[in-house]
Amino acid sequence: MTTENIWNAAWREETWRSLADSEWDVVIAGGGITGAGILREASRLNLRALLVEQRDYAWGTSSRSSKLVHGGLRYLKTGQLALTRASVQGREQLLAEGQGLIDPLGFLLAQYEGDGATAGRLVYGAGLTIYDLLALQWSHRYYSPLDFQMMAPYISPTGLRGGFHYQDAQTDDARLVLRVMREAAGDGGTALNYVRAEQLLLDGADRPVGLRLRDILTGRSAEAHARVIINATGAWADNLRVQVGEEARIRPLRGSHLIFPAWRFPLAQAVSFMHPIDGRPVFAFPWEGVTLVGTTDVDCPPPLENDPSITGDEVAYLMAAITAHFPALSLTLSDVVATFAGIRPVIGSGKADPSDESRDHVIWQENGL
Incomplete structure (x- = not known):
């Protein structure tokens, strides 16, 4: 061919x-x-x-991912060093092989009072040091509240203790x-x-x-x-696995996103912050002339034949994070120009919180499949 x-x-x-x-x-x-x-x-x-x-x-x-090629920084928090190492190595390989399609992306990680800012600085500082060592390059740096606001001028100053800058990557996934x-x-x-x-x-x-x-x-x-x-077949893998007598193992988890016009949500680089409700990391970054905000992490039970779509609860969840951290922009639902959602094929282990499930990769060899 x-x-x-x-x-x-x-x-x-x-x-x-x-x-x-x-x-x-x-x-x-x-x-x-x-x-x-x-x-x-x-x-x-x-x-x-x-x-x-x-x-x-x-x-x-x-084609429905968050458009990020990240090194798995959050996996360090749960001690999954091997997964972070594999993610960082994969990111660096893609950056080397996919020039013009895989691009470096600077990330700002905000640290606020109430979300363990002091301990968070130590934990994330140590994590980012490991992150850089795995990538064989030093790229992270901590900034004071004033300097951090200069890089993210619309972020809320209330309770801001500063934050980190580090490097990841982005791509057009499709x-x-x-x-x-x-x-x-x-x-x-x-x-x-x-x-x-x-x-x-x-x-x-x-x-x-x-x-x-x-x-x-x-x-x-x-x-x-x-x-x-x-x-x-990813999230649909169990459809074939059950034909060789294996039990269903995939837990489909939906990750949904909001898209805003760049003029309403102007960002020069990516910003990550903790959700005020559950402490999950949420991000916003410029992508192809718009600003993309994500993501959620909720169960999406089968069947999975239809296009996945965001729910009202997920919209409210993401809007709550934006309102809390970018109040000066006064963003509302009417500013949203599009949404999209994708399904993560996560290996289920029965944990109550979907975000607690491992994101590790597994290759199964089951009765010849």
């Missing part, structure tokens, strides 16, 4: 007709960033690799997926969208040997056989 014909109708038809007759090394279900990355790496190993996605590439979580997909195509990978992985094909030992596929555009079906079947 060449990069010119990924979305070519004639090529798509030819590829569909040859699915059953092709000998695939790897078939991947899921066209988000995880599936795209696997396709690229498999193709670079000269494996015959096929990816299928039931909607647009990056339709799910990979474009990142498409770039990786194009790189995979250039290395010989094959990808088809609007093709649903409906059912696993099992051998006599109930091990997956292929997928039954459905063309969403025409309704026709086909089978694709491979030595390895990879489930990279």
Whole structure:
């Protein structure tokens, strides 16, 4: 597959007709960033690799993220050093490989009275030191209240004890997926969208040997056989996992965002602050001519077939944070120009608070899937 014909109708038809007759090394279900990355790496190993996605590439979580490529600073607070290390290393690799698509982003972290500002300075200072050491560069600095306000002039001065500046990164998440997909195509990978992985094909030992596929555009079906079947469907992963007898493990959590015009919510750089209700970190940052505010962390029970959307309670939650920390702007719901929400595929452990669930990454090998 060449990069010119990924979305070519004639090529798509030819590829569909040859699915059953092709000998695939790897078939991947899921066209988000995880599936795209696997396709690229498999193709670079000269494996015959096929990816299928039931909607647009990056339709799910990979186009509805917070647009951040962060190093997992908040994971240090719960002692998840390994996860932070992996996140920082991934961020630095993306910054090196994705120039023009992954950009550095300066973050301001406000410290207020009442949210443990004194202890918070020590804890976050230590955390940011580790953060910088993992990135092999010193970028954080603490600022006095006056200096902090000069960098974030609309933030509330009441109770402000100062804050930190540190570096993370941001991206256009959907474009990142498409770039990786194009790189995979250039290395010989094959990808088809609007093709649903409906059912696993099992051998006599109930091990997956292929997928039954459905063309969403025409309704026709086909089978694709491979030595390895990879489930990279994110929040929808349990749909295939249960077909090999595994229990549902994914806890879908919705993260919702508000978007304001930049002239109503002017920011020169990202600002993070603690929510006045539950102490969760909330952020606001400039992105593509607007200001993006997020995020929530609430359960989003299945089914997940419809587009996720923000609820009234989530809107009120985010507006409460904005009102508390940027009262001078007098922002109201009428200033919101758009909203969006994405689903996090978090591994459930039964914790009452969704935010207490681990954000660690896991690769399962379950009966051949």
